[in-house]
Amino acid sequence: MQQERIIEQLDTMVASGRITAEEATRLRATAGTPEFDEAMAAIRARHAQVHTDAAVAAGTMSPEDAAASLAQVRDGDHSSELRRHIKGAG
8 A cells, every 4th residue: 555655754754854853743643534635635735835835937838837737736736747747847
């Protein structure tokens, strides 16, 4: 199960800077519940926002497109197509 693998790797992800200690705590606390997916979506959105902010600043993505893309991520969409769209805009 992917959730179990994520939980096992939390300390490594915190040490590498991929997630914060607070995010790791939230993931541990929500393991096995629907809130786990919400916590993961929030982390993915934080990561995606780095790219959307840069794309908006560079003029390669409109603020509206950036907001819509981040909303999709927050709603649980982490498809490869959406990730390419977000990263490709920057």
